[in-house]
Amino acid sequence: MAYRIPFNRPLAGARAVKYLSEACGEGHLSGxxxxxxxxxxxxxxxxxxxxxxLTTSGTSALDMAAILAGLKAGDEVIMPSFTFSSSANAMVLRGAIPVFVDIREDTLNIDERLIEAAVTPKTRAIMVVHYAGVACEMDAIMAIANRHGIAVIEDAAQAIQSSYKGRPLGSIGQTAALSFHETKNIIAGEGGALLINDPAVIEKAEIIREKGTNRTAFARGEIQKYTWVDLGSSYLPSELISAFLWSQLEIADDLTAQRLSLWNRYHEHFVEVERDGLLRRPVVPDNVTANGHIYYLLLPDQAKRDALISALRAEGINAVFHYIPLHSAPAGRRFGRAVGDLARTDDLSARLVRLPLWVGLGDGIDEVADVVKRVLRS
Incomplete structure (x- = not known):
């Protein structure tokens, strides 16, 4: 179905076409x-x-992070259930067990107060997911990880140009993953990046990314020939993906500013409706700088959420819900386990609706907000 106001509209433009043409002309397309x-x-x-x-996707970056963490069969990784399947799949593919804990009421991020109770002798890592580009409580999480000698992997797929206490997200854990999928703030169609903050694993990461070979060192002239030396796969994206991505990184500050302007416009629209108890707006803590990735609303119950989505779609506006919690998914029940009943995860995920948000939406923000307010007040 074609919507008058789609949920997302990826931005390309003349700059991307120019760089793609340059990449083709330079005769180097393989990355x-x-x-x-x-x-x-x-x-x-x-x-x-x-x-x-750079990697072929955010999922590929998470796969590499799991390999770098040395995960093996029976190891455990603590993570939220309120996330995309890639977060858990990367761990399960190494034979590890996702251990799901509940999320916070305010930010919908993993509840750092529940992590330590989920730690066992088999715990090897904590995966944090910065939902909607809003940071988890990283000081508390890193302290837990340091006490128990376990790694922290940041799923920062939604969090480019967000920060926690002045530190960019992706720079705090041992490794982190970014996504440049067309639904993200900075895009390449598909694509991602592995960020490494532990110098001891950089060489291994290069080998993993190049099919288990030391080809990267060979390309730098450090060795005379390259060969298969370790575990790896084909995680290197083409130069075409990189050229498109560069067209966006060059204007990343402007793109982020535009998204934040739209996000704030929504936020102002819903002040009175929240005051009247008809919805709850997103929360961004004072110690966090967010990037305007997602604008969501929490409705009083699932029936009202579903009715709002239907009403918006009837007017040509594509609003959507988000994750089905992993602990309740068929694969989540098969491969993982939950600590506690995850009541907040179940409740909040059932009441959340995401509104259209993309650079160029402009006055469409006002139209979407007006429909939301009219429906909720009717």
């Missing part, structure tokens, strides 16, 4: 060319990480 290097340098500089490696 790790000029555009890949420029993207790496931007990510390392702006996010303050030791190493950034």
């Amino acid at each position: 790790d060319g000029r555009f890949t290097r420029q993207c790496h340098e931007w990510l390392e500089s702006r996010i303050c990480v030791g190493k950034a490696l």
Whole structure:
């Protein structure tokens, strides 16, 4: 169905076409060319990480993070259930067990107060998911991880250009994953990046990314020939993906500012409706700088949420819900386990609706908000 106001509309433009044409003309399409290097340098500089490696997707970056964490069969990884399947799949593919804990009422992020009770002798990592580009309570989480000698993996798929206490998200855990899927703030159609903050695993990450070979070191002239040396797969994106991504990173500050302007416009629209108890707006803690990735509303119950989505769609506006909690999904029940009843995860996920938000939406924000207010007051 074609919507008058779609949930998302990916931004391309003349700059992307120019760089794609340049990449084609340079005769290097397989990746790790000029555009890949420029993207790496931007990510390392702006996010303050030791190493950034572009990948074919955010999922691929999580796969690499799981390998770097040394996960094996029977190991456990603590994570929220309110996340996309990629967060858990990356762990399960290594034979590890996702251990789901509940989320916070305010940010919908993993509840750091519940993590330590989920730690067992088999726990090898904590995966945090910065939902909607809003940071988890990273100081408390890192303290728990340090006490127990376990790694922290940041699923920062939604969080480029967000920060926690002035630190860019993706720069705090041992590793982190970004996504450049067309639904994200900065896009390449598909694509992602692994961010590495532990210098000891950089060389291994390069090998994993290049099919288990030391080809990256060979390309730098550090060795005379390359060969298969370790576990790996084909995680390197083409230079075309990197060229498109570079067209977005060059204007990342402007894109983020535009999204935040739209996000704030929604937020102002719903002040009175929230005061009247008809919905709850998103919460961004004072110690967090968010990136305007998602604007969501929490309705009083699932029936009202579903009715609002139907009413918006009837007027040509595509609003959507979000994750079905992983602990209640067939694969989640098969591969993982929950600590506690995860009541907040079940409740909040059933009441959440995401509104259209994309650069260029403009006055469409007012139209969507007006329909929401009219429906909820009727």
